[in-house]
Amino acid sequence: MPQIAQIAATYASQIFWLLIVFGLIYFVIGKGMLPKIEATVDARDHKIASDLAAAEAARAKADETEAAYRAQIEEAKAAAMKTAQEAKAASTAEAEKRVKAADAELAAKAAAADGLLKAAQARALGEIESVAAEAAQDIVAKVSGLAVDKAAAETAVKAALAA
Numbered sequence: 715m716p717q718i719a720q721i722a723a724t725y726a727s728q729i730f731w732l733l734i735v736f737g738l739i740y741f742v743i744g745k746g747m748l749p750k751i752e753a754t755v756d757a758r759d760h761k762i763a764s765d766l767a768a769a770e771a772a773r774a775k776a777d778e779t780e781a782a783y784r785a786q787i788e789e790a791k792a793a794a795m796k797t798a799q800e801a802k803a804a805s806t807a808e809a810e811k812r813v814k815a816a817d818a819e820l821a822a823k824a825a826a827a828d829g830l831l832k833a834a835q836a837r838a839l840g841e842i843e844s845v846a847a848e849a850a851q852d853i854v855a856k857v858s859g860l861a862v863d864k865a866a867a868e869t870a871v872k873a874a875l876a877a
Contacts (some may be wrong), residue, residue, distance in 0.1 A: 744762075846871040
């Protein structure tokens with residue numbers, strides 16, 4: 715069977731060239747290119763790891779900065795609150811002083827006005843008594859025809875007003 719012998723010779727040369735191609739691929743790709751690819755991958759992994767570490771450090775620093783900022787804000791709020799309370803207390807004390815001064819002034823004015831009112835009332839009452847005494851003298855003189863002295867008329871008017 716010459717065909718089988720020819721197939722075996724054909725296969726032998728194909729297997730030979732297949733082994734040579736696989737050998738070339740193994741040495742060119744496996745020994746030449748693969749280390750370069752692995753080095754690139756390792757460098758990339760190292761770069762990613764260093765970037766992640768830098769990002770973590772930046773985040774930690776940002777957290778510290780934020781904490782310091784919040785602490786400063788809280789301190790400022792506390793200081794503002796304290797200042798506002800002090801100002802409120804001072805204005806309340808000042809307002810109380812002004813109210814007390816105004817009350818004292820109004821009390822003095824009211825006392826003076828009350829004194830003037832009582833004096834005016836006493837003058838008016840005195841005038842009313844004298845007018846009433848004169849009117850009583852005139853009425854008694856017209857009604858009964860008798861003359862009443864001024865002192866008796868004033869005594870009678872004072873007794874009538876007191877009752």
